[in-house]
Amino acid sequence: MYKNLQALVEAKLISALAESVKKAIYESELELEGVPEISIEQPREKEHGDYASNLAMTAASQAGMNPRKIAEIIVENFAGEGVEEISIAGPGFINFKLKKNWLYENLKLINKLEADYGKIDTGQGKKVQIEFVSANPTGPLHVGHSRGAVVGDVCASIMEAAGYDVEREYYINDAGNQMDILAESTLLRYQELCGKEVELPEDLYAGDYVIEIAEDLYQEYGQEILEKDKERQLDICREFAYQDMLAKIKADLNKFGIEFDNWFSERTLHPDKINEAVELLRDKGYIYEKEAALWFKSSQFGDDKDRVVIKSDGSPTYLAADIAYHLDKLERGFDKLINVWGADHHGYIPRMKAVIEAFGYDRDTLEIIVVQMVNLLRNGEKMQMSKRAGSFVTMNEVNEEVGRDAARYYYIMRSSDSHLDFDLELAKEESSNNPVYYVQYAHARIHSIIDNAELQPESDNLELLTDPAEVDLMKMLASFPEEIKLSAESRQPHHLTAYAYDLATAFHAFYNNCRVNTDNSQLSGARLYLVDAARQVLKNVLTLLGISAPAEM
């Protein structure tokens, strides 16, 4: 069954154009080597029709004729179906106005597929892993993590809709000295609770959340830990704080609608997996020793310089763990590995791509989605935060203040390449200033119409849907599968928030122009059918974004 009627209509139009060119060449009206690559586009201006082709212009130099003349020849030979009007305009555009049948057919397709409308097969079941968030379990997720969290989650959903087999993974950086710092910070706070005078050194975590961990710890152990030796104290604190933080991170993500298929602990790589991975690279000749350390020849694969993997004291670097981790991912058989990183880590990309290539894979097997920084604003004023000073706004605080739907929408409404201004007061506002409510309102309005209707949706008289507002709405509905394709291939969720907004706009305009529940039962039945399709697509797109679709507001 066709899942993407618009793509089919476009393909047919292109092949009809190709036939026309072929015929013109055969009859010696056009002198061309062969049929050139043909593209069509939807013109901005409505007067230019539903589709336009620049074919005559691109073929002009080879044919040695002026574009308008070529266009005339192509138009004369054109015999495609479903075209109501074909014309030549401007410097040589061929414009097509299509019959509306396919839009009516598409409404039926929506009605039939329901929640599956929009899903396509372009991913061909390829196995994709998306790794995102992956924050250290040394503190709660803060607002800096949120954008990457939603971008990763929604990219995963979109790629699923596009026919990929997607797995969501979180890499827990639970090894390394930041865990020791967490342990020491917790111990200090614990000692404080036990009545000791303590002073917090600058390099420890100062956030209040450490006090909370210490309180939990005290609840469980009382003063018992004080009697152990220092090593043992730190071990207890480390494990307790780790489990406590990880549970909080999971809970916060779940509350935000984000769930992972797999949580991968860095610890499981130490030391065997890391040693094996380094040895494998050494076997391939990409490891050498210098100044008592082991270096990876990443510069051989486009990196600025080589990188240390085993320090002179024998301990592995963070990169070494990442090498082992990515080798493990590759061995798990994914066709594509996608990592979502904050812009502050972008410098790490060349060396990771080098790792992939060194293991013998195409460097494009690994793809990095770089997400630019978020500026948190309140009433236009930038909020300052610093993790070291412990003065940061947590992801959970923001979500609780503005609500999950608005927060998710805001994090993905802009291109990941652009920095994001996130104004808490704007996101909270329940008004037309807030795009998320605008979209949800459209959905709620439709429910209201359907509740008020005395008839059932009816597909027998869809040709009555000819009002420009109705046609616009039907076109918007028809483009949903293509929008999913675009978002999935570009890994850019913001295309879909824009689509959701535009769809809502088309509906609201329709609502103000066309009354659904009228005395004309044929027209009302057809409009109910249309409106029900709009309801379904709004619900589908919101679901994809992880945003609720309320029936009333």
Next chain:
RNA sequence: GCGCCUGUAGCUCAGUCUGGAUAGAGCAACGGACUUCUAAUCCGUAGGCCAUAGGUUCGAAUCCUAUCAGGCGCGCCA
């Protein structure tokens, strides 16, 4: 110094990958539309040297080069 991202309306941003016709949207401003299915809506007006300078071509916000400005990054940290 080198690398990545950004620069489009007063503000926040689409459009750049894949070059097309008169560069779009929201907010803010101004003017209209509720005895009618939810006015959290709609319609209209006004607002632009697409950072700058070159280049490529029938055609450039879009591609190339250089420059300027802002953000981020250039560890035997993670």
